[in-house]
Amino acid sequence: MTDRTSLTTTxxxxxxxxxxxxxxxxxxxxxxxxxxxxxxxxxVLGLHGPSTxxxxxxxxEVTPRNVTGLVDGLVASGHxxxxxxxxxxxxxxxxxxxxGARAIRDLRESHADLAQQLFAxxxxxxLAAFDATLDETIATVTxxxxxxx
Numbered sequence: 001m002t003d004r005t006s007l008t009t010t011x012x013x014x015x016x017x018x019x020x021x022x023x024x025x026x027x028x029x030x031x032x033x034x035x036x037x038x039x040x041x042x043x044v045l046g047l048h049g050p051s052t053x054x055x056x057x058x059x060x061e062v063t064p065r066n067v068t069g070l071v072d073g074l075v076a077s078g079h080x081x082x083x084x085x086x087x088x089x090x091x092x093x094x095x096x097x098x099x100g101a102r103a104i105r106d107l108r109e110s111h112a113d114l115a116q117q118l119f120a121x122x123x124x125x126x127l128a129a130f131d132a133t134l135d136e137t138i139a140t141v142t143x144x145x146x147x148x149x
Contacts, residue, residue, distance in 0.1 A: 014137070028110070032103065033077070037062075039107065041070050042079060042096070046104035050095040052085065079103055 025036060032039070037060075044059045045051060051059075057067040071094050074080040079100035085091035096104060119127055 037070055038074055041074065042100060042104050043107055045096050046108060050093040052091045053094060056094060
């Protein structure tokens with residue numbers, strides 16, 4: 001059994017990492033002029049391509065009303081357009097513009113670059129163990145959050 005001090009030291013390191021990543025995210029938001037919610041929506045569009053607002057709401061785990069506000073902001077900034085759905089006249093597709101596609105490409109490149117900088121020199125066996133520990137920790141935190149909701 002691991003002693004309590006070791007456990008809290010590890011938690012302190014996780015919290016420190018969380019703070020560092022949040023600061024990096026804030027820097028990225030300032031540089032791009034995009035909020036984290038808008039960045040997340042663009043990321044989802046990059047994964048799935050043009051999507052309805054209902055699909056986006058589901059993928060982002062937010063209400064359709066929230067997606068409307070996010071899309072409105074991204075339309076205003078020139079990152080996406082709303083286009084008629086080709087087979088459902090009631091639906092609208094949110095589609096990246098050239099500027100949106102460039103932002104999505106930049107997001108992907110930045111993500112891959114950071115992963116490379118953080119983990120390229122970590123031996124595969126250690127990275128696999130770290131990845132498994134992260135999976136377990138995320139599952140535990142998710143369960144604890146549900147228990148306290």
